[in-house]
Ligand SMILES: Nc1ncnc2c1ncn2[C@@H]1O[C@H](COP(=O)(O)OP(=O)(O)OP(=O)(O)O)[C@@H](O)[C@H]1O
């Protein structure tokens with residue numbers, strides 16, 4: 001028979017386990033940064049010492065590919081977790097990094113929507129499976145597919161919070177209304193406590209006036225709902241926006257997170273600061289962030305690619321300066337010919353000179369003909385029409401923006 005441990009034997013510092021914060025990263029629009037954010041935000045949270053679970057709910061299984069895993073139909077995946085009542089989280093979870101687990105997806109997941117539709121209480125299956133593993137994780141991130149079907153509804157039923165990854169452009173802003181309506185429907189029945197808490201701006205261009213206008217529009221629209229009971233009453237634009245950074249697009253091809261691949265790049269800095277802000281909001285410590293020294297060099301050794309510093313040096317040596325190549329600088333053909341004639345040994349040139357005594361100077365010494373200058377760039381000052389454009393765009397956003 002099991003005996004209860006004596007109360008005074010428990011160490012004073014042990015906190016009771018708290019349930020994980022479950023966040024759905026949702027946007028029915030494709031290619032907005034849902035998977036990139038799930039992976040790299042998750043990796044940042046894990047480096048802050050949190051226990052993180054990522055769930056791939058997308059039949060494209062891009063999240064799994066970020067960790068270099070291409071699940072086969074025989075492997076157990078999110079499909080089994082959703083369709084097999086006997087399948088538990090333990091059966092499908094894989095470890096990606098220390099403190100970072102994930103549930104892979106398979107292409108066959110696309111067929112699950114139809115099968116799930118036949119099942120009773122199908123919207124709450126994921127929630128039930130995650131609840132059974134309460135206490136194991138601090139944060140669960142759900143990478144949703146680019147649709148508002150059964151899989152996304154399962155995510156919304158399981159989630160405490162919704163983050164909406166999007167670009168600060170006009171058209172994605174219009175798509176936000178449909179998404180918020182779907183969350184509202186879920187909040188009215190399946191999951192009354194769900195809240196849209198963050199707009200996560202991805203591929204952000206800080207210098208764009210249009211981007212700044214859209215951010216202003218989102219914030220002023222959400223401001224109107226403060227204190228109301230709609231699920232997005234507390235929504236904010238999460239800071240910092242994640243800048244467009246090619247390293248974020250390259251990292252998955254190495255099966256790596258941004259912190260493995262390029263820990264010092266702007267993309268890594270943005271996801272780290274985003275994670276810090278969220279942990280502070282959720283009441284977790286943020287004093288330790290595990291760095292990744294020399295991770296890039298290690299990755300290069302594994303993949304056989306030259307590390308960046310070496311590759312850049314090689315480039316500097318091998319690449320001729322652009323302006324001196326005859327074609328790019330717009331040199332006329334005869335200049336190229338004259339340049340060609342200078343190539344060859346000293347003896348060759350002496351032979352040529354002997355053949356053509358009439359020439360006073362060797363081609364090498366001859367004054368080079370004037371080279372046509374490349375056309376000047378357009379004037380820096382914008383035309384009056386171009387100058388008027390941002391204002392016109394702002395008006396368009398105001399008149400056609402969110403009407404929640
Ligand atoms: N900040 C960024 N800078 C540069 N490229 C990015 C950034 N964020 C994402 N990308 C790239 O944009 C593309 C789309 O990103 P991602 O796959 O994360 O979007 P998604 O919303 O998950 O797409 P889908 O709806 O198809 O699942 C990817 O190639 C990704 O590498």
Ligand SMILES: [Mg+2]
Pocket residue numbers: 034035036058062143144
């Ligand atoms: Mg995706």
